[in-house]
Amino acid sequence: xxxxxxxxxxxxxxxxxxxxxxxxxxxxxxxxxxxxxxxxxxxxxxxxxxxxxxxxxxxxxxxxxxxxxxxxxxxxxxxxxxxxxxxxxxxxxxxxxxxxxxxxxxxxxxxxxxxxxxxxxxxxxxxxxxxxxxxxxxxxxxxxxxxxxxxxxxxxxxxxxxxxxxxxxxxxxxxxxxxxxxxxxxxxxxxxxxxxxxxxxxxxxxxxxxxxxxxxxxxxxxxxxxxxxxxxxxxxxxxxxxxxxxxxxxxxxxxxxxxxxxxxxxxxxxxxxxxxxxxxxxxxxxxxxxxxxxxxxxxxxxxxxxxxxxxxx
Amino acid sequence: xxxxxxxxxxxxxxxxxxxxxxxxxxxxxxxxxxxxxxxxxxxxxxxxxxxxxxxxxxxxxxxxxxxxxxxxxxxxxxxxxxxxxxxxxxxxxxxxxxxxxxxxxxxxxxxxxxxxxxxxxxxxxxxxxxxxxxxxxxxxxxxxxxxxxxxxxxxxxxxxxxxxxxxxxxxxxxxxxxxxxxxxxxxxxxxxxxxxxxxxxxxxxxxxxxxxxxxxxxxxxxxxxxxxxxxxxxxxxxxxxxxxxxxxxxxxxxxxxxxxxxxxxxxxxxxxxxxxxxxxxxxxxxxxxxxxxxxxxxxxxxxxxxxxxxxxx
Numbered sequence: 001x002x003x004x005x006x007x008x009x010x011x012x013x014x015x016x017x018x019x020x021x022x023x024x025x026x027x028x029x030x031x032x033x034x035x036x037x038x039x040x041x042x043x044x045x046x047x048x049x050x051x052x053x054x055x056x057x058x059x060x061x062x063x064x065x066x067x068x069x070x071x072x073x074x075x076x077x078x079x080x081x082x083x084x085x086x087x088x089x090x091x092x093x094x095x096x097x098x099x100x101x102x103x104x105x106x107x108x109x110x111x112x113x114x115x116x117x118x119x120x121x122x123x124x125x126x127x128x129x130x131x132x133x134x135x136x137x138x139x140x141x142x143x144x145x146x147x148x149x150x151x152x153x154x155x156x157x158x159x160x161x162x163x164x165x166x167x168x169x170x171x172x173x174x175x176x177x178x179x180x181x182x183x184x185x186x187x188x189x190x191x192x193x194x195x196x197x198x199x200x201x202x203x204x205x206x207x208x209x210x211x212x213x214x215x216x217x218x219x220x221x222x223x224x225x226x227x228x229x230x231x232x233x234x235x236x237x238x239x240x241x242x243x244x245x246x247x248x249x250x251x252x253x254x255x256x257x258x259x260x261x262x263x264x265x266x267x268x269x270x271x272x273x274x275x276x277x278x279x280x281x282x283x284x285x286x287x288x289x290x291x292x293x294x295x296x297x298x299x300x301x302x303x304x305x306x307x308x309x310x311x312x313x
Numbered sequence: 314x315x316x317x318x319x320x321x322x323x324x325x326x327x328x329x330x331x332x333x334x335x336x337x338x339x340x341x342x343x344x345x346x347x348x349x350x351x352x353x354x355x356x357x358x359x360x361x362x363x364x365x366x367x368x369x370x371x372x373x374x375x376x377x378x379x380x381x382x383x384x385x386x387x388x389x390x391x392x393x394x395x396x397x398x399x400x401x402x403x404x405x406x407x408x409x410x411x412x413x414x415x416x417x418x419x420x421x422x423x424x425x426x427x428x429x430x431x432x433x434x435x436x437x438x439x440x441x442x443x444x445x446x447x448x449x450x451x452x453x454x455x456x457x458x459x460x461x462x463x464x465x466x467x468x469x470x471x472x473x474x475x476x477x478x479x480x481x482x483x484x485x486x487x488x489x490x491x492x493x494x495x496x497x498x499x500x501x502x503x504x505x506x507x508x509x510x511x512x513x514x515x516x517x518x519x520x521x522x523x524x525x526x527x528x529x530x531x532x533x534x535x536x537x538x539x540x541x542x543x544x545x546x547x548x549x550x551x552x553x554x555x556x557x558x559x560x561x562x563x564x565x566x567x568x569x570x571x572x573x574x575x576x577x578x579x580x581x582x583x584x585x586x587x588x589x590x591x592x593x594x595x596x597x598x599x600x601x602x603x604x605x606x607x608x609x610x611x612x613x614x615x616x617x618x619x620x621x622x623x624x625x626x
Contacts, residue, residue: 202515203618213621215614222607294535298608301528305516308526 008073008095011080014133017141026172031062038065040138050143072097078104082277089118108277112154127151128189148175152182187231195223198299200264208258226293230286321386321408324393327446330454339485344375351378353451363456385410391417395590402431421590425467439495440464441502461488465495500544508536510576511612521571539606543599
């Protein structure tokens with residue numbers, strides 16, 4: 001991957017649109033695979049409304065409705081909702097040439113493994129995005145806060161490729177850190193996602209409302225402790241310092257202003273939830289190392305019940 | 314309390330209306346303290362629509378809107394929703410003469426104690442109703458299943474008064490058993506109420522839908538196990554045989570046809586929930602004996618969050 005890789009964004013929800021737009025603004029060629037936003041972006045381009053940095057509009061956006069028309073790229077950026085992962089290999093395959101790297105910024109666990117099974121582990125990187133963003137009208141994405149990425153190789157420590165990628169994001173105004181332990185940062189992200197995504201989706205309350213209700217705030221913390229305990233029995237290079245990390249996550253969340261996690265929006269709009277990647281796979285891996293997460297399992301049951309159409313499911 | 318006690322029903326929701334109507338039909342004088350149903354019952358009487366036994370209509374019903382107009386009775390039957398318990402002493406006081414007994418058939422824990430504090434423990438009996446009933450239009454109550462009562466003295470074993478009361482219910486077509494251990498039957502009832510009332514209220518799914526979703530069915534059972542464990546560390550005369558009792562409760566529930574527990578109806582109609590009696594007091598008593606109920610505590614937090622109007626609670 002050279003200095004000016006061509007990037008293909010697969011799964012252009014709020015995350016894919018935001019990072020893709022930032023990378024294009026920095027001067028790179030970015031091709032977007034779009035569904036809902038395809039017509040709007042093709043005709044009028046892409047707006048990023050940010051409450052953190054300057055807002056901007058990209059007039060000329062390479063928008064595609066079919067990945068077979070995109071041509072090969074140097075880097076595939078995957079932002080697809082994980083409930084659509086069964087489509088992922090088919091969507092990504094046309095974008096590959098021999099050296100193409102695939103970076104998944106999707107939520108939860110199991111995404112790198114899926115890509116590695118399809119295309120070989122050596123192509124695959126994973127990243128964790130700390131990004132508050134929501135889609136607006138087609139062609140518009142709202143950047144509400146944060147935005148930094150931590151990324152690593154699926155297998156092994158960070159190398160030249162990982163560092164070049166991190167620089168590329170940094171130059172585009174996306175704070176990015178290359179790490180040696182992708183597993184650890186995935187679990188760290190789950191410490192936040194598992195309680196907040198699910199509890200907000202289940203109860204219809206945003207993160208600020210949740211933390212303002214002290215029994216719920218205690219529940220969030222108890223679930224974070226369960227996730228940290230399970231994480232620290234995974235093969236991580238270094239354990240998560242639970243108390244400090246949880247305190248940091250809670251402080252960060254307290255600075256969010258009525259943020260609605262993606263899963264809460266998905267449920268309120270009747271879309272399926274990312275339950276496999278954020279709950280089922282982590283629960284299985286926790287169970288496997290003898291560190292069950294009873295509150296997390298309960299939340300997963302309740303969320304899954306909500307997915308069951310009427311009775312008899 | 315003689316052979317033909319005069320009965321005052323305080324809190325005439327589905328439970329109070331049903332039992333009061335059955336007792337009146339058996340020939341006893343029953344006075345009803347009514348709110349929502351007062352006008353309808355005064356004008357047109359009271360209908361019991363039963364899918365278990367004959368339905369019937371009582372044309373002449375002694376309906377009162379103010380307990381101070383009811384005059385003293387021999388037995389006060391309390392069916393008030395526990396979230397209105399702060400009103401209970403004031404509602405009951407005008408009905409008392411020196412020998413009046415007070416039987417609370419309310420849900421959960423803490424109700425006998427409240428009445429005993431106000432009027433002396435020697436007056437107080439408690440009972441647990443296994444009754445599926447819902448209110449219909451004002452003046453109509455629907456009896457969907459079950460109906461039996463188990464009752465006991467607040468302090469001490471069942472005596473003559475308890476047995477006479479049980480006979481009185483039995484003669485009215487309400488299967489009734491006098492027991493020596495009120496605490497135990499209260500906890501036994503909680504084994505059902507704690508999971509089903511709360512989970513149905515939280516998720517909007519009825520008991521049949523809940524049990525049809527196997528992760529939820531497993532969650533129900535795990536919560537029942539928590540309640541049994543806490544119950545068996547209370548001062549009960551005899552422990553609850555957990556596995557057998559839980560199997561019986563689940564089999565009974567499986568026979569219910571899309572039953573909506575009262576708490577589910579309360580929430581769907583925007584009424585407050587009986588969270589203190591069914592969750593907060595049991596959780597405190599479980600905590601006190603070193604048998605915390607983590608899933609129950611989580612459910613309570615989520616239900617309580619739903620009670621908090623908007624943000625900032």
